[in-house]
Amino acid sequence: LENKELSVESLLKDESFRSWVIDQNAEAAIYWNQKATENEDFRKNITFAKSFLLNLQEKTTNISDNEINRISQEIIQQNEESKLRFWKNPVFRVAASVAFLACLGYFSYTFINKNQGSQIELATTSNQKNILKENQTNEIENVVLEDGSVVTLYPQSSIEYPSHFDAKSREVYLSGKAFFDIKRNPEQPFWVHTKKLSTQVLGTSFLVNAVKENTKVEVKTGKVSVYLHDDVKQEFKNQKAGVVLLPNQQVTLENDENRLVKTIVEQPLQVVELPKENFIFDEVPLKNVLKTIEKAYGLSITFDENKIENCFLTANLGAESLYEKLDLICKITHSSYEVVDAQIIVYSKGCN
Amino acid sequence: MGTTNLNKNDLQNWVLMKEGNEGAFNALMRKYFNQLLNYGYKFVKDEDFVKDCVQEVFIEVWKRREKLSVPDSVKAYLLSSVRKKVVRENFRQNSDKEEIDLEKTDFLVELSSEWALIQEETESQINDKINQILQELPKRQREVIYLQYYQNISRDEIAQTMDINAQSVSNLLQSAFKTFREKWVRISTILIYFWIC
Numbered sequence: 325l326e327n328k329e330l331s332v333e334s335l336l337k338d339e340s341f342r343s344w345v346i347d348q349n350a351e352a353a354i355y356w357n358q359k360a361t362e363n364e365d366f367r368k369n370i371t372f373a374k375s376f377l378l379n380l381q382e383k384t385t386n387i388s389d390n391e392i393n394r395i396s397q398e399i400i401q402q403n404e405e406s407k408l409r410f411w412k413n414p415v416f417r418v419a420a421s422v423a424f425l426a427c428l429g430y431f432s433y434t435f436i437n438k439n440q441g442s443q444i445e446l447a448t449t450s451n452q453k454n455i456l457k458e459n460q461t462n463e464i465e466n467v468v469l470e471d472g473s474v475v476t477l478y479p480q481s482s483i484e485y486p487s488h489f490d491a492k493s494r495e496v497y498l499s500g501k502a503f504f505d506i507k508r509n510p511e512q513p514f515w516v517h518t519k520k521l522s523t524q525v526l527g528t529s530f531l532v533n534a535v536k537e538n539t540k541v542e543v544k545t546g547k548v549s550v551y552l553h554d555d556v557k558q559e560f561k562n563q564k565a566g567v568v569l570l571p572n573q574q575v576t577l578e579n580d581e582n583r584l585v586k587t588i589v590e591q592p593l594q595v596v597e598l599p600k601e602n603f604i605f606d607e608v609p610l611k612n613v614l615k616t617i618e619k620a621y622g623l624s625i626t627f628d629e630n631k632i633e634n635c636f637l638t639a640n641l642g643a644e645s646l647y648e649k650l651d652l653i654c655k656i657t658h659s660s661y662e663v664v665d666a667q668i669i670v671y672s673k674g675c676n
Numbered sequence: 677m678g679t680t681n682l683n684k685n686d687l688q689n690w691v692l693m694k695e696g697n698e699g700a701f702n703a704l705m706r707k708y709f710n711q712l713l714n715y716g717y718k719f720v721k722d723e724d725f726v727k728d729c730v731q732e733v734f735i736e737v738w739k740r741r742e743k744l745s746v747p748d749s750v751k752a753y754l755l756s757s758v759r760k761k762v763v764r765e766n767f768r769q770n771s772d773k774e775e776i777d778l779e780k781t782d783f784l785v786e787l788s789s790e791w792a793l794i795q796e797e798t799e800s801q802i803n804d805k806i807n808q809i810l811q812e813l814p815k816r817q818r819e820v821i822y823l824q825y826y827q828n829i830s831r832d833e834i835a836q837t838m839d840i841n842a843q844s845v846s847n848l849l850q851s852a853f854k855t856f857r858e859k860w861v862r863i864s865t866i867l868i869y870f871w872i873c
Contacts (some may be wrong), residue, residue, distance in 0.1 A: 336825050346826075373802045380811055380826035385717045385728070386710040395731055396705045399738050400698050596724060 330359075332367050345377045347386075369603055388599065417659035458482040459500075469494070473514070476503035488496070522551045526565070529604040550575050550584060571595045571622040573666045588623060588665045592646040597620035602644035603649075610635035610657055614670065621646055635675035686750035695742045701741075708754050711827060715755055716762045718822065727770075729761045752833035755823070759837065774796055809859045817852035819843055 338527040344352035360367045366423045414439045442654045459477040467483060468474040471494060475483055476603075481500025495515040506514050506525050514525040525548060567575050572592040575584045598620045605613055610632045618625045623646075635657045641649045650661050650668065659672035686707075692700035709730060715725035728771060733754065737744065747753035816838075823834045831849070835842040 337828060341829065371802055372806070373800050375799065375806050377826060379806050381714060382713075383717065385726070386715040389706060392706050393702065396698075396702045396734070399735050400701065401733070403735075404862065421815075433694055445846065530718050576775045656832055 330367050330369055332373045332376070335369060336377065341370075341373065342377070344494050345374050346381065378418050387597075391597065449502050455487055456482060456484045464503075469496075471509065471512075472507045474505040477504075478502060518554065523548045524551070540558050550578070552584060573623075588666050588668070592621050592623065595619045596620055603641040605637045605641065607636045607638055609633075610637055610653070610659075610672075612674075613637050613653060616644070617649060623666070623668060625668045625670060628672065631672045631674045632659070632670075633674075635659075635672060685744060690746055690750050693737075694744060694746075695739070701734075701738055704750065708733075708751065711751075712754055712758045714843070715822075715827065716758050718819070719759070719762045720766050725766070726762060729765055730758055732765075733757045733761050749833045749836060751827070751829055752836040755827065755833075755837040756827070756839065805860065809856055812859060813852060813855055817848055817855060820848040821852050821856075824849060 340349075340352045340432075340550075341356060343349040344356045356370060360370045366390060395624055419517045434642060455656065457465075457467050457482050459479055462479050464479070465477045467477055467485075469475065469485060470489055471493075475496070477483055478501040481498070481502055483496055483498050483502060488511065492513070493513050494509075495517065499518065499519045503514065503516075504525075508525075511632070516523045517523075531596070549566040549568045554589040567586050569575055569586070572589050573586060574589045575586050577584060597621055602616060602620075611627070611629060614627060637653060637656055639652060639656060641652060644652065650670075654660050654670070657672060657675060659669045659670055686704070689700040689704050693704060697845070712730045712733070713726055714730055717723065720726060736757075737754075811819065819838065820834055822857070823829055823837060824831075829837070831842050831845045834845045838845070
């Protein structure tokens with residue numbers, strides 16, 4: 325860029341200038357800061373053009389290249405796998421995506437064959453002929469339901485569903501593991517029954533996960549409600565009997581106790597993907613730090629505001645997992661935490 | 677519209693992408709994702725929502741790549757897709773609320789607070805003035821100014837993006853410059869800048 329061309333208009337069109345202001349390019353910054361000291365007119369024009377662009381930009385909404393790469397990989401893979409919208413893409417909340425994993429151990433394999441009782445139950449509620457799909461291959465298989473919902477059935481799993489759904493509800497019976505992409509319809513709630521648990525789709529997108537003897541339902545994003553199968557039979561769809569799960573929460577079935585225990589998933593993921601910079605804390609009040617974490621993971625954190633009033637944190641927690649973050653924070657601020665009923669409670673003796 | 681090297685690259689990537697080239701798709705995303713986020717944010721002040729919308733535009737592009745035609749301007753095509761998507765989805769999600777009418781929507785430009793904090797006084801005065809004037813510009817004038825300078829696209833591309841004809845874009849830009857200049861002169865007693873059309 326020639327000096328004489330250093331008008332506001334030409335600055336605004338200049339790639340290097342734009343990369344300084346918009347992309348915070350460090351090399352360009354050195355060049356333009358230097359340029360601004362050369363003479364008063366340059367300085368004025370540069371100041372004006374920079375301010376103008378920033379005011380148009382209004383706010384840096386940028387996400388990192390890494391994240392863009394991740395999203396692009398996800399789109400490509402998603403499309404190849406099955407044209408399903410995976411849970412990581414809670415895009416328009418029209419479809420509820422469920423991944424449902426029910427490893428019911430030895431009994432589950434033979435469940436469909438042996439436990440005729442449950443099959444009959446489903447058949448009678450829907451008053452329709454049921455269709456049974458079993459995946460005996462080594463690859464995932466797609467099953468499209470009448471309402472357009474898509475079920476991705478994992479190997480050695482089976483699903484049973486009516487050829488026509490009941491007007492009041494859509495109910496399927498699953499043995500094994502499956503991923504559901506469900507068309508949202510509040511008038512006709514979607515139920516996934518397994519041997520021990522019944523899960524109702526309440527909206528948006530989520531991942532449900534149940535493994536081994538301890539049947540488990542795990543939510544990534546969205547909202548589901550989980551019931552003991554027996555409760556559903558007795559008090560059909562009595563809302564009080566269920567446990568509502570939000571992102572990063574899970575419910576496990578304690579076999580011996582036959583009750584649902586709600587906790588936080590083992591590896592909570594950020595629900596709101598905050599930029600790494602948001603986790604670089606420099607003398608930040610502990611309260612704000614905890615609020616940031618609360619927002620990012622969608623989990624509730626309880627603490628005594630008065631106690632932690634004088635606690636400040638300086639740390640870079642961009643790379644750590646939720647629990648690593650909490651461990652570090654507690655170590656630095658001489659506090660401790662525990663997880664109770666899917667909530668995080670931070671105890672502090674206060675800081676001086 | 678002169679075909680610059682940048683546009684040529686876009687078109688090459690677009691053609692490759694249509695053939696299923698993942699690298700080309702990724703290159704387009706890296707180049708435009710953030711610019712599209714910023715544009716969407718002008719209509720709905722919810723970063724997560726806008727991110728979902730931009731993501732969905734790319735999902736659709738990738739899904740329908742074989743059927744898509746090659747646009748005159750890839751950037752204008754993406755900007756206009758995001759514009760429509762943000763408005764439509766915002767309506768779908770808030771069906772109890774009123775639909776955003778693009779004709780009525782405020783094209784919001786707020787004071788960039790980071791900027792205001794860092795700058796020394798004179799610069800912050802300039803900043804305040806620019807901010808004030810942009811705020812006072814009618815929303816469509818503000819949008820053409822934003823597309824012309826922040827998105828750095830041609831008049832034809834602006835026309836495509838906003839779904840109006842090129843002459844209307846020129847008229848809007850002329851009025852915007854005029855308003856900007858008048859307001860600037862009016863509120864600045866010391867500093868006078870010349871705006872070159």
